[in-house]
Amino acid sequence: MLARFEKYQSVDPLIGELLGFSRDFDSLYASSLESPAVEDATFAPHLDVSENKEEVVVVAELPGVKKEEVKISLEKGVLTINGKREEDTISGDARGLLREQRKGKFARTVRLPYEVDAAKVSAELSDGLLRIVLPKAEAARAHQITVR
Numbered sequence: 001m002l003a004r005f006e007k008y009q010s011v012d013p014l015i016g017e018l019l020g021f022s023r024d025f026d027s028l029y030a031s032s033l034e035s036p037a038v039e040d041a042t043f044a045p046h047l048d049v050s051e052n053k054e055e056v057v058v059v060a061e062l063p064g065v066k067k068e069e070v071k072i073s074l075e076k077g078v079l080t081i082n083g084k085r086e087e088d089t090i091s092g093d094a095r096g097l098l099r100e101q102r103k104g105k106f107a108r109t110v111r112l113p114y115e116v117d118a119a120k121v122s123a124e125l126s127d128g129l130l131r132i133v134l135p136k137a138e139a140a141r142a143h144q145i146t147v148r
Contacts, residue, residue: 042104049110056112056134063128074118082107
């Protein structure tokens, strides 16, 4: 039998305080580069960032998000991903028992470690993963130097 879920149940009142502390701590150390869109965000999707000789690749988890709801910008070496995940409606006389999926506005900013060729950046959303490929600018790529 399922018990009705109550946010911050009285069984453990410390949970509410810990979550509040976590939010305060995060905002204390938030990047000064974050845009107003980031401040309004309900949640921040998880990211993986990797690189090779040619490019930096950012992969964001965005299950249930339509590509029309995602906006990506690149300005002064900072990549910003923001958008919205729609709230599911419960039909008829059904009632929610447990809601763990984050809904609403989301945003993430990443300071890129290299200058990128903005004209060649590509992005694809497939199977709930947003993959952004950011080719390194020629000046940022490693070059072999011959010793004479």
